């Protein structure tokens with residue numbers, strides 16, 4: 125494929141972990157993502173309401189050091205599954221949310237299976253501990269049956285009791301994510317090369333045209349770059365972050381809205397930078413033709 129070499133050890137720099145929140149419906153995924161965002165993104169300081177672009181970054185102090193984390197802001201595992209199906213591994217860590225008053229449910233098990241199949245380390249957020257009926261210890265026992273043994277029971281999975289509603293222990297959860305990433309992953313990328321990334325969502329905006337939220341995976345994306353994403357191509361005209369602010373470049377693990385594609389790409393599509401507009405167009409055209417041929421072949425059958 126297009127995998128340009130990332131270079132040697134010296135070219136690699138630490139990048140933030142990319143985190144996906146999964147779990148059973150109503151266990152608090154959306155609330156948790158909102159809670160982390162409002163606690164950490166600092167809506168007031170950013171001068172307004174943050175934009176939902178499909179992902180956001182937060183910074184949290186862990187062991188006296190400011191650490192950045194990227195959250196995929198589409199709860200549920202649809203996005204995760206779509207991206208995995210296309211082989212674009214976009215998540216480093218999975219947070220599995222389990223409501224302490226409800227326990228392990230079918231989609232909890234599904235989430236565990238997804239994460240384990242993708243070999244993504246798991247942090248368990250035991251949510252709704254503000255509820256009188258909460259039984260956090262029972263959750264720990266249940267999760268052990270799926271191979272997730274809490275550290276306090278001698279295992280290696282971090283469990284954090286939280287209340288997404290009350291904003292309780294959010295910092296501890298962020299710390300657990302960072303510590304899990306540090307312990308089990310080598311998260312580095314070369315920022316000094318043409319960017320590659322994955323589209324986590326895309327849509328047609330009335331005013332701005334095709335808009336794609338792209339998670340940069342290696343290299344740095346810059347305004348003016350010629351790009352291909354799936355069978356869409358174009359040139360980066362603008363990039364906008366989760367505060368709605370324009371940015372001129374985006375480095376590894378950074379999510380940005382990219383404006384300038386001539387059509388809407390698909391979620392899970394890989395984005396890459398090419399030398400010239402002409403090349404971008406040729407690649408996109410070839411992919412389009414291949415897609416049309418495949419469709420025609422299917423309809424002949």
Ligand code: GDP
Pocket residue numbers: 147148149150151152153154155156199251252253254255286287288289290
């Ligand atoms: P999702 O389907 O997993 O995204 O769940 P939501 O975030 O939509 O939450 C489902 C319901 O549980 C909503 O009514 C939330 O307000 C509520 N909820 C979420 N977190 C908490 C919590 O920590 N404590 C309590 N008491 N309720 C919560």
